[in-house]
Amino acid sequence: MLMRRWDPFAELTRLHDQLMGTNGIERGVFAPPVDIVETKDSYELRAELPGFAPDEINIEVDKGVLSITGEREFKEEKEDENYRRVERSYGRFSRSFSLPESVDAEAISADVEHGVLTVKLPKRPAATPRRVAIAAKSESHTEKGKESAA
Numbered sequence: 685m686l687m688r689r690w691d692p693f694a695e696l697t698r699l700h701d702q703l704m705g706t707n708g709i710e711r712g713v714f715a716p717p718v719d720i721v722e723t724k725d726s727y728e729l730r731a732e733l734p735g736f737a738p739d740e741i742n743i744e745v746d747k748g749v750l751s752i753t754g755e756r757e758f759k760e761e762k763e764d765e766n767y768r769r770v771e772r773s774y775g776r777f778s779r780s781f782s783l784p785e786s787v788d789a790e791a792i793s794a795d796v797e798h799g800v801l802t803v804k805l806p807k808r809p810a811a812t813p814r815r816v817a818i819a820a821k822s823e824s825h826t827e828k829g830k831e832s833a834a
Contacts, residue, residue, distance in 0.1 A: 714773035727805040734799030
């Protein structure tokens with residue numbers, strides 16, 4: 685006789701799938717995880733987007749907000765396949781980030797490698813304090829007045 689380990693959630697998962705008619709496939713909105721790193725010269729935003737091609741991801745900058753959007757569609761089951769569990773997220777995603785004023789929005793670049801989208805946000809050159817020279821006028825107002833009276 686073969687012993688089988690009891691899974692307390694198996695029946696609940698099966699009932700949920702039957703009631704929802706989804707086979708456990710969640711469609712809708714999901715949020716990919718993002719890391720943000722700051723270096724001396726830039727910020728770097730790294731988002732996990734496995735399975736996305738560069739043309740399936742949209743990056744926009746508008747009024748100091750960086751938005752990353754995209755969509756992952758579930759490929760319908762084939763006749764000879766019967767999904768028992770689907771844990772990957774499907775549907776649209778959208779992430780937005782307020783940019784600090786120090787970011788040079790015109791120089792933002794992005795690339796994707798091994799399922800990780802990297803958005804580079806270069807900082808503007810820091811404004812360094814400088815001394816403003818004061819020019820002395822050659823004639824003072826009182827000397828001008830005396831010359832006019834003569």
